[in-house]
Amino acid sequence: MARMRAVDAIVLILEKEGATQAFGVPGAAINPLYSAMKNHGGIRHVLARHVEGASHMAEGYTRAAPGNIGVCIGTSGPGGTDMVTGLYSAWADSIPILCLTGQAAVAMLSKEEFQGVDIASIASPVTKMAVTVLEPAQIPGTLATAFQLMRSGRRGPVLIDLPFDVQVAEIDFDIDAYEPLPVATPAMSRYQADRILDMLDSAERPVIIAGGGVINADAADDLVALAEFLGVPVISTLMGWGSIPDDHRLAQGMAGIQTSQRYANATFLASDLVIGIGNRWAARHTGDLEVYRAGRRFIHVDIEPTQIGRIFPPDFSAVSDAGLALRALLAAARERFAEPLERYAPWVEECHERKATLLRKTHFDVVPLKPQRVYEEMCRAFGPETRYVTTIGLSQIAAAQMLHVFKPRHWVNAGQAGPLGWTIPAAIGAAVADPGTPVVALSGDYDFQFLIEELAVAAHHRIPYVHVVVNNAYLGLIRQSQRNFDMDYQVQLSFENINAPRTGGYGVDHVGVVEGLGCHAIRARTPEELADALGRARELAIRDQVPVVVEAILERVTNISMGTALDAVNEFEAIAEDPATDAPTAICLGAGAASS
Numbered sequence: 001m002a003r004m005r006a007v008d009a010i011v012l013i014l015e016k017e018g019a020t021q022a023f024g025v026p027g028a029a030i031n032p033l034y035s036a037m038k039n040h041g042g043i044r045h046v047l048a049r050h051v052e053g054a055s056h057m058a059e060g061y062t063r064a065a066p067g068n069i070g071v072c073i074g075t076s077g078p079g080g081t082d083m084v085t086g087l088y089s090a091w092a093d094s095i096p097i098l099c100l101t102g103q104a105a106v107a108m109l110s111k112e113e114f115q116g117v118d119i120a121s122i123a124s125p126v127t128k129m130a131v132t133v134l135e136p137a138q139i140p141g142t143l144a145t146a147f148q149l150m151r152s153g154r155r156g157p158v159l160i161d162l163p164f165d166v167q168v169a170e171i172d173f174d175i176d177a178y179e180p181l182p183v184a185t186p187a188m189s190r191y192q193a194d195r196i197l198d199m200l201d202s203a204e205r206p207v208i209i210a211g212g213g214v215i216n217a218d219a220a221d222d223l224v225a226l227a228e229f230l231g232v233p234v235i236s237t238l239m240g241w242g243s244i245p246d247d248h249r250l251a252q253g254m255a256g257i258q259t260s261q262r263y264a265n266a267t268f269l270a271s272d273l274v275i276g277i278g279n280r281w282a283a284r285h286t287g288d289l290e291v292y293r294a295g296r297r298f299i300h301v302d303i304e305p306t307q308i309g310r311i312f313p314p315d316f317s318a319v320s321d322a323g324l325a326l327r328a329l330l331a332a333a334r335e336r337f338a339e340p341l342e343r344y345a346p347w348v349e350e351c352h353e354r355k356a357t358l359l360r361k362t363h364f365d366v367v368p369l370k371p372q373r374v375y376e377e378m379c380r381a382f383g384p385e386t387r388y389v390t391t392i393g394l395s396q397i398a399a400a401q402m403l404h405v406f407k408p409r410h411w412v413n414a415g416q417a418g419p420l421g422w423t424i425p426a427a428i429g430a431a432v433a434d435p436g437t438p439v440v441a442l443s444g445d446y447d448f449q450f451l452i453e454e455l456a457v458a459a460h461h462r463i464p465y466v467h468v469v470v471n472n473a474y475l476g477l478i479r480q481s482q483r484n485f486d487m488d489y490q491v492q493l494s495f496e497n498i499n500a501p502r503t504g505g506y507g508v509d510h511v512g513v514v515e516g517l518g519c520h521a522i523r524a525r526t527p528e529e530l531a532d533a534l535g536r537a538r539e540l541a542i543r544d545q546v547p548v549v550v551e552a553i554l555e556r557v558t559n560i561s562m563g564t565a566l567d568a569v570n571e572f573e574a575i576a577e578d579p580a581t582d583a584p585t586a587i588c589l590g591a592g593a594a595s596s
Contacts (some may be wrong), residue, residue: 001172006136007162009035010069010100012175019069019098021432022059023048023425027075029102032167033405034073039394043071045433046461051079051455053425055086056451058097060389060429062090063412067434069150075102080161082121085419088126089234090157092416093123094216096150097157099123108358119511123159131445132161140178149423150179154304155216157185186303188320192404193332195316196275196550202331203273203297205347206232207252211322212239212415213303219323220244221407223277226330231344233351235264237279238400239415245384246587252351253587255285255567258562259400263354273301278322281311282416288565301325318319356588359576362402363584367526371395371470372573374530375402378440378468379585381496381534386410387437389427392418394476394560401561404587409436419554421450424467429460431465432445438538439465445493446475447509452471454516459518464548467532470560472554473506480559494556510551520548 010033014020023046027032034270037043047392048054049075054329058070074083089472090097103109104116115352123130128149135505141358146158200206220243229236233252234244238259244251253264268274274296279285281300286292300307300314301322308317318325375398382407385486388398390413405411412430414422426443448469458465473494484486489576491505500509514521520540524530531553537548559572 001174001581003170004172004173005036005318006030006139006169006503007032007167008039009139009171009173009175010143010172011036011040011043011176013140014071016175016178017069017147017180018067019071019147020044020304021061021428022046022071023054023061024073025054025075025079026050026073027079027102029076029104030073030079030100030104030162032164032404033100033102033162046428048425050451051082052421052450053087053454055083055097056422056425057429058099059086059090059095060412060426061364061433062095062097064387064407064430064433069147070097070429072099076104077114077117077273078549080159081117081122083159083512084123084126085417087123087157087415089414089419089422091126093212093414094155095157098146098150100158101159101161102161102167102192103132103161106163109163111576120159121162125236126157126161128156130159130161130359133166135162136171136474137325139166139171140173142179144181146182149153151183153186154307160268168286171488185321185324187324188301188318188328190328190332192318192320193328194533196329197332197336198275198317199297199299200230200275204273206230206273206275206344207271208234209237209270209274209276209279210234210240210243211237211277211279212323214240214243215319215408217323218408219326222323222326222330226249226326226333229330229333229340229342231348233348235268237282237285238413240279241400241411242405245477246404249352250366252285252346252355254400256568257287257566258284258397258563260569261401262304262358262360262569262575264567266354266358267351269566272296273299275301277301277325278303280307286311287563288568290299291567292330323328352588359579359583360401361574361576361582361587363430363582365527366555368553369525369527369530370573371554371558371560372396372402374468374470374552374554375399376496376585377530377534378529379404380413382438382440383440385500387412387430387434387439388442389430390418390438390442390445391422391425392477393427393444394480394558395442395446395447395470396441397562398560420447423447424451424454427465427467428454428463431463432457441465441467443467443469444476444590445469445471445473445508445510446579447547448510452513453516455517455519458547462545462546466541467535467547467549469510469549469551470552470554471506471510472502472556472558474556478557479557481580506553510549514549520544521551522548523551523553525553531577
């Protein structure tokens with residue numbers, strides 16, 4: 001058996017487990033691992049400017065392609081604590097990332113050593129496992145367990161903390177004898193599938209709720225196949241968006257109190273049976289539970305047993321991987337019904353009529369720009385191959401109401417945690433994972449200013465993507481929520497920039513900052529300028545292999561549609577009275593809107 005340093009074994013294990021893309025910031029306590037990566041040569045690495053940024057890059061990398069596990073590396077002390085937001089974001093959305101941290105030597109762990117902190121205890125609440133390895137010989141087993149946990153059940157992140165002396169200690173290790181541990185995946189039984197079909201048989205207006213578990217299970221094709229065979233409309237959650245193409249005849253948008261369409265909420269409220277697959281009944285989806293639950297029965301299928309009944313008790317449930325459940329349901333349906341069902345065709349037609357008429361207006365010609373016009377122009381400029389990346393705020397909410405997604409993993413979003421600053425590094429990670437798919441990131445001005453230094457990473461490593469920044473110089477979502485308190489307090493970002501009067505009182509000169517970080521930037525103030533900028537941005541990104549930021553200067557105050565219940569969403573702006581004129585890029589008005 002070969003004799004080697006523990007860190008050399010770690011690198012060999014990463015390679016065998018298929019986790020060969022790392023994002024990180026080196027430091028003294030983690031330098032042994034970096035030396036092993038340098039000697040091995042098979043672990044690609046992107047040098048971040050901030051360890052939190054590296055953790056979000058790892059998230060974006062994992063989220064962009066099935067089977068990916070991004071690796072984040074940091075040193076001791078703040079290197080680990082800086083990762084916690086990324087761990088939380090990954091944990092909240094069931095995203096596996098592996099975080100490796102340096103640590104003081106074992107003998108110094110209780111002696112307040114410089115940058116010595118109990119990161120395993122800090123990270124434990126937001127990981128599937130967080131451990132400080134105290135014995136070098138435990139390295140292979142710890143890594144094997146980590147990968148097994150990240151891939152089993154409800155997926156999620158792991159942190160492994162590596163004391164300096166553990167890293168450099170020699171161990172006996174044979175990589176050829178190392179085998180990944182088996183992954184346990186719960187599956188729907190035939191009995192469960194039959195009971196669900198019994199409930200479907202008695203329903204007149206069923207809908208399927210497609211959650212993020214469908215995406216995580218790489219089961220979008222299975223979802224579409226089942227929906228088409230049963231002839232049942234599909235409503236997505238925010239994390240399940242893209243599991244069925246927006247222009248599919250059975251796709252009925254997103255229901256919710258923020259990220260939703262009017263037609264999706266109306267269809268949900270008209271339903272009598274709801275089949276939730278891989279979803280968690282999140283509050284921004286359900287809103288008021290009395291409204292959400294009234295008059296309909298619920299089926300809940302999820303890979304995590306403790307999710308069943310967490311929000312409300314379903315009428316029937318099954319613990320199963322989403323893909324295995326969808327395939328079990330399709331097999332049972334084909335045996336029971338022989339031919340694709342047509343009984344729900346009138347219901348589907350009713351849903352499609354709502355999809356074509358219950359629309360929000362996007363075609364505003366005013367200057368400064370209304371955000372709705374920005375998304376209309378984005379729909380024109382960016383095709384179905386586009387992967388969107390965003391996090392939180394009015395920009396994200398409005399985007400989910402007005403953009404279109406056609407493929408799984410083409411909406412990359414920090415759904416539950418929503419940390420500001422997430423977008424830039426996550427977009428970098430997604431672009432690294434899949435360079436052939438155009439990435440378009442979307443930020444409000446405040447999200448953009450968090451971790452803005454990571455743009456230099458993309459310029460440094462030649463990672464091109466387009467970043468649309470909607471700038472109203474406000475904490476827009478917080479300002480809108482402050483309406484309930486009759487205040488507008490500590491949320492304005494505007495100021496007179498003495499060095500950049502061209503910002504017109506909007507404060508930070510994003511164009512100047514972006515160019516200073518090695519990227520391109522275009523400022524647009526009118527619909528015509530915006531259309532031109534979006535058209536040029538992808539060309540510039542590809543030509544120079546750097547990010548191109550398009551800054552859209554918005555009116556200062558716009559309230560985006562939201563409310564407290566599916567039947568009580570406030571439409572602050574005009575709705576589309578003439579869809580063809582008022583909402584020209586709405587999905588039902590585009591080519592191929594009724595495709596299958």
